[in-house]
Amino acid sequence: MLVVMQANATEEQVRAVCERIESFGLRAHPIPGAVRTAIGITGNKDAVDLGTLESLAGVAECIPVSKPYKLVGREMKPEDTVITIPTPAGDVKVGGVHVAVIAGPCAVETREQTFAAAERVRAAGARLLRGGAYKPRTSPYSFQGLGLDGLKILAEARETYGVGIVTEAVDNDSLDLVEEYADVIQIGARNMQNFSLLKRAGRARKPVLLKRGMSATLDELLMAAEYILSEGNYQVMLCERGVRTFSDHTRNTLDLSVVPAAQRASHLPILVDPSHGTGRRQKVRALSRAAVAVGADGLIIEVHHDPDRALSDGMQSIAPEEFQLLMTEVKEIARVLDRTVN
Amino acid sequence: MLVVMQANATEEQVRAVCERIESFGLRAHPIPGAVRTAIGITGNKDAVDLGTLESLAGVAECIPVSKPYKLVGREMKPEDTVITIPTPAGDVKVGGVHVAVIAGPCAVETREQTFAAAERVRAAGARLLRGGAYKPRTSPYSFQGLGLDGLKILAEARETYGVGIVTEAVDNDSLDLVEEYADVIQIGARNMQNFSLLKRAGRARKPVLLKRGMSATLDELLMAAEYILSEGNYQVMLCERGVRTFSDHTRNTLDLSVVPAAQRASHLPILVDPSHGTGRRQKVRALSRAAVAVGADGLIIEVHHDPDRALSDGMQSIAPEEFQLLMTEVKEIARVLDRTVN
C-alpha cells in the first residue's frame, strides 16, 4: 500500500498518517517529493482495511501494491503445474508442453446423444469428454439437466470410449456426486465467487476446472483459485470463457490476452472455452486456433452430433466434422509453439 | 423470435426455415419486404433453442422478441408490490409510496459495535438494520464473518432497538439460519445466479432482498427474481449496487437508470445501495439523494460508529453524523416525489 498525500498537505498531516499506520502495527516510510509526499507501508497488512487511511486529512489517495494471492502465484512455485487426469485409456496431462482438448455436448440429453458425441470427439483425437448433467440456466423454465442420471450416462461413456469426464457441479450436493462419477469437477462462471462451493471443491480429491466469472478480473480469478488451493486441493485449471463488454457481435468478448497474463502471474494451467467465449458456432474454429496460438494449455469445446437440435446452447455447438478440422489445425499450430495436443 | 433472411435468400430457403419452425410445433409468419424477408414466430417457444435457426441457409440473424419472465412482469401484475416487514416496533413497508432505509455496519464484528450502530441508525430514523454475519470475501484470508454468533447479536439488537434485521445468506445452510433469525434474507451480487440458493430462497417464508450481479443485465436480474417467485415466495425486493465498467473513479458504476427501467418492467420494489455502488464514503450521501430522486423504493447504507476502524469495507462506510444528514436530505427529496421515508 502506498499513501499519496495532497500537494498542500502539512507536515503534521503526514505525521498523523504515519502514526495511524503504526497504530496498526505496520511501518510507515515517508518519501518526500518535489510536489507532494508519498508514504510506503510495510508489514502484515492482511488484518486491517487500509483504505480508511484515504479519509484522513491531507490524503489524496491510497494505492494497493502487493498482490493478495499466495499459493497460486509464480513467486511461490516458479515452475508450471502439470495436472494429470487418469482415464481408462491412460493419463491425460494438462500444462507445461501439454495442450488438452475437452469436447462434447453442452448438456447430457440422452444416452444415445452422449454416446454419439463421445464416439465422434474420441475419433477426432480428444481424450476428455464434457457434458452437463447440472445446468445453471438463466431462466427457471429452461431445461435444467438430467442430474444423477446424466452423471451415470457420462460414467458409462467413460468406460465405453475410454475418455475422462469433465462436468459441472452447481452446489455442494451435486459436487459430492460429480466427485464420485467424473474425473474433473467444473465450477462455472456464475459460481466463480460462490465461496462456499469453492471451499467444498478445495476438499475434493479430483482436479477442478475453474471458469472465469463474466466480469472477473484476473486477480479475482486467481483469488477464487486460491480458495480451492487453501483448502488443500492443488489441482486447479483456470479457464477463460469470455467476459461481458459493450461489444455486441459475439455473446461475450473472449479475452485471449488473459492467457499470457495468467501464465506470468500463476503456475496453474489456463484453458480457453471458445464456445461460450463467442456464443457463435461460426467463430469457434477460428478462436480455437487463436487460443492455441496465444499459448493456452487447453480448449473446451461444445460438440453436438446434431447441433441444430440441441436442447441448450445449440447456437454455439459445432458438428463433429467441424471439430475434426479444428483438431487438425490446432495440432499444427501447437507444433509451432513446440507443444503437443493431448 | 424474429428470423431475418439474407437479402438474396431464395423462396426455397424461406420455406425451409418456415418448415423447420413448424417442425417444433410453432407457427411461422413470413413478412416479405422490399429488400429481404423476415419471419415472425409464435407459439410456446420455451421448449426449443431457436438460435439454431441462425445456421440454416439464407438466414441473416435471429432476434429474440418476447421477454422471458412471467411472474415478475408488470403484464402479470400491473400494480406495485408493497412488501411488509414486521418489526418489534411495527410494520415497515417497502414499495408504492413507501421508501425504506436499511442501515448498519458492513459486518457484525462485536456485540458492542453492532449495538452502537443500531442505536445510532435508529435514532436517525432508520427502522431496518443491516449487518453481515456471513461475508463473501474475495480473499480466503480476509475476515469471513461471525456466522451464527453474528446472527444472535443481530437478533438481540432487533429486540433492544425495535429494528427489523436484513442480513445475507451465502449458501443453503446459512439461509436456514438467516431465515430463522432475521426479517429479510439478502442474496448478494456474487450469488445472483447461484440458482440453487435462489430456489431455496423461493421456499423461505421471509422477504428476500436480491442484489443485482456485477455484470447482470436488467433481464437477468428479473429472471433471477423469477426463480424465487416461481418457487412460491412473492416477497422479493431488487437492489442496484453498481455494475462493473471501465470507469475507475468509483469501485463500481452505480446505474441509477435501472430504477425506472425495472419499475416499468416489473411490479417488484427496487432499492439502491450507494455504499457498494460507489465504494467511496465521500460519495454515499450525494448518491443517496440521487437514488431517492430517481424514484428508488429504498436505500441500503453502510454506517459504522467508527468507520476508520471497521474490519471490512471501512472505505465505504459513513459515520452516524453523516447518516443523520443523509436522512434529513432524502426525506425532503422524497417529499418532492410525494413519497414518505419509512
Added chain:
Amino acid sequence: MLVVMQANATEEQVRAVCERIESFGLRAHPIPGAVRTAIGITGNKDAVDLGTLESLAGVAECIPVSKPYKLVGREMKPEDTVITIPTPAGDVKVGGVHVAVIAGPCAVETREQTFAAAERVRAAGARLLRGGAYKPRTSPYSFQGLGLDGLKILAEARETYGVGIVTEAVDNDSLDLVEEYADVIQIGARNMQNFSLLKRAGRARKPVLLKRGMSATLDELLMAAEYILSEGNYQVMLCERGVRTFSDHTRNTLDLSVVPAAQRASHLPILVDPSHGTGRRQKVRALSRAAVAVGADGLIIEVHHDPDRALSDGMQSIAPEEFQLLMTEVKEIARVLDRTVN
C-alpha cells in the same frame, strides 16, 4: 510513479532500476519491505515514458502516482469556477450555487420548429437554448444538420426569446462559425479526444461545454479540458452524458457518481445530459431529478415541441409539458441543496 520489485529481486536489480531512474534526471527512493522492495520516484516525469522500467529485470510492476493535469485541478485553484454566459436577457451563471438548465431540440430542423421549442423552454424557465446545426451522425446517410443556416436560425431565436445559445462545433471550420453566432461552443463526446479541435477551442473567446467521451475515464475528460485551458481559455464546463457498458436497458449508462468525483478533483463546473445519458424519453425526468440531487451544476435536455416527428433522436426528446414538470421538480430539489436553478 512507484516501481514495485518482485519478491525475489536481488539488491543488484534494485540498484539497476535506481540507476536507470537517475539516468533520466530523476530521484529514486527505495523502500525495502518485509517481502519486497518498492522504489518511489520524484522529479519532473513529464519528459520520459517510465513505463519502460517495467521491463527491467526484477520489476513486478509500475504504478503511476501523481495526477497528470495541472490547470483544471483543485490544487491549482481551490474555489469553484463560476462561468458567466451573457444573454440578451442578462447573464446566466453556471457553477457555485448556480444550476443552469440548457434545453432545446436535438437538431435545428426549421425556423418554426426552433422558435416553437425556444418559446416553450423559455416559458418553462430555461435561459439557455440548445440545438444542433452540425450533427455528428453514425451514418453518412442520416440528416447532418443545416450548418450555417441553422446557426442563423439560432441567432435569431436568441434575439427573439432572450436566450443564450449552446451549439456544437465538429471541426475547425464550424468552430469559427459557432464562435461567431453562439454563446457556448459545445464539443461532442465523439470529439472529446479530437485534440486539434480542443486546441482551437482553447483559442476561442467563448465558454466551452465539453462532453465526456463514451468510454473516457474522469482523468481523460480532465486532460481533454486541460488542452483547452492550456491554450488560454479557462471557461470550460464538463458534461457527463452516459458511458458505454454492457448494460442494455438504456442506450448509455449515466454515470452520476462522476459528478462528485469531478468536483473533488477539479474546480470546473460539471453538467449532466440525461437525454443522451439514457436515450429514452421516459427516463429523462427521473434522471434529471437525480442529477440535480447528486450535485450537478446544470442539465442539458432535449425538448422538441413535437418529439414523435423529430428528425433526429426523437426517442430521447421530451415534450414541453414534460419539461415544465421537470423544471418544477429540479427547482425543489436544488433548494434542498441550497442551490438555485438559473
Added chain:
Amino acid sequence: MLVVMQANATEEQVRAVCERIESFGLRAHPIPGAVRTAIGITGNKDAVDLGTLESLAGVAECIPVSKPYKLVGREMKPEDTVITIPTPAGDVKVGGVHVAVIAGPCAVETREQTFAAAERVRAAGARLLRGGAYKPRTSPYSFQGLGLDGLKILAEARETYGVGIVTEAVDNDSLDLVEEYADVIQIGARNMQNFSLLKRAGRARKPVLLKRGMSATLDELLMAAEYILSEGNYQVMLCERGVRTFSDHTRNTLDLSVVPAAQRASHLPILVDPSHGTGRRQKVRALSRAAVAVGADGLIIEVHHDPDRALSDGMQSIAPEEFQLLMTEVKEIARVLDRTVN
C-alpha cells in the same frame, strides 16, 4: 424495424401504429401471435426516426432489423477486397490470401531512430513501415510528434529501405501532408467518429487504415468505413486495436473475435494491432500469433530499436530481435491457414 406490441394491446392500438408507419410512406406488416402482435416495417427507413413509435399507446418495444451499411457490406460485394500498396520494392497486397505486416516505432523521434527501425523491420521481412509524425496524446504536455519533419524522415526511409509508409493523420491539414508523403493514411481510434476527417479521407487517393474506436461496436466501425467509401475511396483497411473494458491486466482488451465477424459482414480486410491492443510488450508476440491464427489480414506492430528509451509507448514496443521471432512464427501459422505473409 419490428414493432412489438404489449400483450394487452387493443386492435385499435395496433391499427394506430400501422397508420403512423404508413404516414411515413412505409409499409406495415402486422403479425398476430398467441400472446402479442408484432408489426414488421418495410420501405426506405432512412428518412425517419422510427424510434418514436415506441411512445405510441400499446407499444412494448421497437427492434431494428436491417443493417445500416451498404457499400462496405458483403451483400453489396461478396468477394474479398484486396488492397494494393505500391512501394519502391514492388506492390504489397492486403486481404484475400495476403497477410501484411506493418512495423516500426510508435513515433518518429529522429532520422537515426527511424532508419534504425526501418532497417531492422525490413530485414525481418516486413515491407510496410509505421511511425507517427502526428501523435494524438492524452496530455497536452506530452511529445506531440515532429509533424512535417517527421513525414520527410519517413519519405526518406521509404526510398532508402524500399518500404511503404503508414502514418496517422489527425486533422484535415495533416491529412493533406500525409496523403502527399505516405502510402497509407491511418485514422486513429480517437478519430474513428471524427466524421469531418473521415469525409476528407474519402476524397484522398491513397488507401486508408481505419482503427476501431475504444468503445465502438462492429456496426459503428463499419459505418465509419462507410463514410470513407461513400466519398469515393474504396481502399479501406479496418483495424482492431483493443476495446475498453473493466479488465485490467492489459491496457485494452483485444477483441479477436471481431476479425471473423467483420469478415462475415464486410468485404474489407481487417488487421490487428497487438501493441495497442495489449499495451504490454511481453504479450505482443503471443497475441500476434493469435491474430494471424484467427484469420486477420495483417498486423501492425510497434518495434523500436531501443524500446526502453522510446519517447512514447515504450511499454508496448518490442525490440528487433523479438520482432524477428514474431515474423518466423506468424509465417508458420499463416501457412496452416493457406495464407502468405507479405
